Amino acid sequence: MKKKRLTLGEHTQLGRHLAVIRDELTTLHVQLGNAYPHTGPESGPARNLAKATKALDEARSSLENFLFREHPEQATTHIYYPATEDRARPIRAKGPALDG
Secondary structure (H helix, E strand, O other): OOOOOOOHHHHHHHHHHHHHHHHHHHHHHHHHHHHOOOOOHHHHHHHHHHHHHHHHHHHHHHHHHHHHHHOOOOOOOOOOOOOHHHOOOOOOOOOOOOOO
């Protein structure tokens, strides 16, 4: 049985959300880079965030390819790479602030 593909609206929502996540990963990577050495064992968490960012970028690129294949008439590059003002607000978990 063939699976139902994402609608254009679902691609748009997902693209905005993934863009926000990428921005947050980048912010956290910079924060760690400013707080810990760039080499050695203490650089591990920042390197892992960089790997996560790369994996997220690869997923966005693949999803954009799906979008153009599934919705060729409506697809634009702005769906998975939206302007800052078009991005969804991040969903934050309840709990203590990270910037303590």
